[in-house]
Amino acid sequence: MSARSQAADYVSAQGNYAGSVSRFLAFVIDAAVSTGLFALGLAATSFGVQVVTGHSVTWSRSNIVVAIIYAGWEFFYFGYSWAASGKTFGMAVLGVRVVRADGAIADPWRGAVRALAFPLSFLLFGLGFLGILVQREHRALHDLIAGTAVVYAWDARAARLRFLAREAGAGTLGAAPGTPTTPSPPG
Amino acid sequence: MTDPLEALAQRVAERVIDLALDVVDLNALVEAIDLNAVINRIDINEILKKVDVSALINQVDINEILQRVDVDAMLDRIDMNDLVQRLDIDTLVGQTDLGAIIASSSGGIASEALDAARSQAVGLDGFIDRWVQRALRRKHPAPSMPPALFEGQPVESQPPDAEPPDAEPADAEPADAQPPDARAQS
Numbered sequence: 001m002s003a004r005s006q007a008a009d010y011v012s013a014q015g016n017y018a019g020s021v022s023r024f025l026a027f028v029i030d031a032a033v034s035t036g037l038f039a040l041g042l043a044a045t046s047f048g049v050q051v052v053t054g055h056s057v058t059w060s061r062s063n064i065v066v067a068i069i070y071a072g073w074e075f076f077y078f079g080y081s082w083a084a085s086g087k088t089f090g091m092a093v094l095g096v097r098v099v100r101a102d103g104a105i106a107d108p109w110r111g112a113v114r115a116l117a118f119p120l121s122f123l124l125f126g127l128g129f130l131g132i133l134v135q136r137e138h139r140a141l142h143d144l145i146a147g148t149a150v151v152y153a154w155d156a157r158a159a160r161l162r163f164l165a166r167e168a169g170a171g172t173l174g175a176a177p178g179t180p181t182t183p184s185p186p187g
Numbered sequence: 188m189t190d191p192l193e194a195l196a197q198r199v200a201e202r203v204i205d206l207a208l209d210v211v212d213l214n215a216l217v218e219a220i221d222l223n224a225v226i227n228r229i230d231i232n233e234i235l236k237k238v239d240v241s242a243l244i245n246q247v248d249i250n251e252i253l254q255r256v257d258v259d260a261m262l263d264r265i266d267m268n269d270l271v272q273r274l275d276i277d278t279l280v281g282q283t284d285l286g287a288i289i290a291s292s293s294g295g296i297a298s299e300a301l302d303a304a305r306s307q308a309v310g311l312d313g314f315i316d317r318w319v320q321r322a323l324r325r326k327h328p329a330p331s332m333p334p335a336l337f338e339g340q341p342v343e344s345q346p347p348d349a350e351p352p353d354a355e356p357a358d359a360e361p362a363d364a365q366p367p368d369a370r371a372q373s
Contacts, residue, residue, distance in 0.1 A: 016332045017331065017332060017333075019309075020312060020315055020316075022312050099336075100335075134323060136330065137329065161280060
């Protein structure tokens with residue numbers, strides 16, 4: 001694949017259903033970030049309690065209260081992100097976002113429903129996520145319940161220009177002036 | 188002796204010409220002339236060969252002409268969107284300093300790494316998807332994007348309550364029709 005056709009693929013992928021790798025990487029980032037923030041919150045709480053009361057507080061993973069708070073926090077992290085902007089931090093990094101099944105911007109309530117249905121996809125050994133691989137529109141169980149889909153939404157045109165600019169700076173583009181290019185879709 | 192006679196002859200000639208001009212109807216005379224026939228007999232190319240175009244251009248005040256041009260009105264008549272669509276951005280970025288400007292203004296290690304990660308992820312997505320499609324032996328390629336995005340509208344510009352003309356129910360089996368830029372290898 002030439003540099004130009006690779007750069008053109010950036011644009012032609014925009015709006016397509018996002019695949020399993022992008023979505024999995026986004027989830028890994030989100031899981032790490034949300035869990036890290038939660039741990040930071042617990043540490044800050046412990047420090048505050050220790051300063052005020054003088055007693056040290058330790059949090060146990062097996063503590064049901066901590067587990068419930070953690071579940072609530074995860075719901076807030078994902079639900080608020082999907083409802084507010086259609087993407088979490090990890091999705092923004094990978095350049096994907098949640099849209100309505102027909103491609104329009106998802107209503108905020110769909111983000112909340114998606115966050116509520118998200119744990120269901122983990123049931124039965126994660127079979128709910130199998131839809132990302134085998135479903136024609138790459139929709140997982142929580143997508144089908146909430147009526148949503150995930151598409152590539154990063155600024156592919158700007159990325160393509162940056163890519164071409166870097167290639168031009170490296171002097172590699174001049175070697176293949178006649179390389180065919182994929183026409184960019186409008187928009 | 189000759190000078191008074193010449194002066195007299197000239198005065199007589201002028202008087203005669205004046206009288207003749209008064210009598211002759213010049214308009215009728217011009218109408219009677221077949222100008223087309225006259226023009227056909229003129230070899231324009233031969234005349235143009237004798238014209239010193241460079242000298243002619245040197246006499247023209249280009250600045251004066253340009254000052255009379257209404258550039259705004261001219262620009263209003265140009266379809267800029269159509270003009271931009273015709274630009275070969277790849278060549279423009281690759282062969283001009285525009286590439287360096289873009290790289291210096293928007294490029295950075297972070298954006299470069301992000302672009303690379305995203306493009307690698309997109310590539311792996313396509314690779315896995317192709318293998319899954321082969322394993323499932325699907326005869327008809329899956330739609331590459333939601334119907335509202337077929338027309339190339341950015342995701343951000345799709346209003347939440349927009350109903351695309353050919354929108355299918357969320358869980359309906361998608362049609363076999365492929366969008367223009369459906370994945371080539373799927």
